[in-house]
Amino acid sequence: MKDIRLVIGGLFLVYGVILIVAGVFGTPVNLWTGISMAVVGGVFLVWSRIRPI
Incomplete structure (x- = not known):
């Protein structure tokens, strides 16, 4: 695991897709x-991919 942004982004994306389907x-x-x-x-x-920091 290289960066916490990857985990946060992945979770937001997964939960977002679940809510889109529910919506x-x-x-x-x-x-x-x-x-x-x-x-x-x-x-x-x-x-996370472009790493501006």
Whole structure:
């Protein structure tokens, strides 16, 4: 495990996808929250990849 951003990004992305699926078949709140979490997870993974720090 090289960086905590990788773990955080992966978890956000996984939970975001789960909420997107729940939002498609349920309440739209889950859909918007899932999209937001997936975007944040993607940003963390890209940030971990390019390593600006």
